[in-house]
Amino acid sequence: MENFIEFLQGRQALCLAEAEKLARDNRMDEANLQKAQVNIFGIFVTVAQIPNQPPDFLEHKIEEIPLAWHKSLEAAIKHGDFEKETVERAKIATMEEIKAELTRMQGG
């Protein structure tokens, strides 16, 4: 679990640094996408640090948390809202990255 939290915090710090760099470079939309990733890594740092987790707690959260994003993505596509679509896709891709890393660490 410690390794997983280290991974999340590392990625969170990298995304935050990238967001700050993009903002300084006047690329605010790209910076905001990075900030969305920072938030997701942050959510999972918090989730992973919850004490006395039942078995498969993290796996369950990884499946549960993005359900609303998938719904929101569907609605954005349906209504041609490309800005929201881009944000939701970035959030889902970040979650996939987290899921893949957890699976890798568990030796899956």
Place this chain on the structure above:
Amino acid sequence: MNTDIITLFKCLADKSRIQIIKSLALEEMYVERLAERLGLSPPTVSFHLKKMEAAGIVTSRKEQYYTVYTLRREALTFSVLDIITDQYNIDTADLRDGLYRQSVLSNFMEYGKLKSIPVQSKKREIVLEEIAKSFRPNLSYSERDVNIIIADFHDDFCTIRREMVGLGILQRDNGIYRVKRS
């Protein structure tokens, strides 16, 4: 020049999009080519181009597997002062009010649905006035009709209907409702 000036300036205030404009000023290009040229990912370039298209800066056309983007030069060859004085020849208080309304509506409404009923009365009034636009000014509505119209926005149509009557947005007389003329 029909594009809203704020949308246009917001769109231009981004380094990546300025670089895209510089590239498209040389020749029309498709997403992948622009991405390679600017060192950005194709989804990022695609996002910027869609935003630029919405602001009227570029146009697109399908060509086999690619979407080719062209710069709309006429959208950028304007005098900033002319366009500001032309479009915003209105009272600044009206402008501020309009921007506030827009921000409230975008926070509380999504794709024509009310996400939640605002607690703050000023914001609630703005949202209810927006819902009132679905009523035709000269028509009379039964309570059932009113509920059906409001239910398109939010499940709690009773609360919203009562609030609209309370604020005078809807007028009720013997069970018949009419929207107040604005």
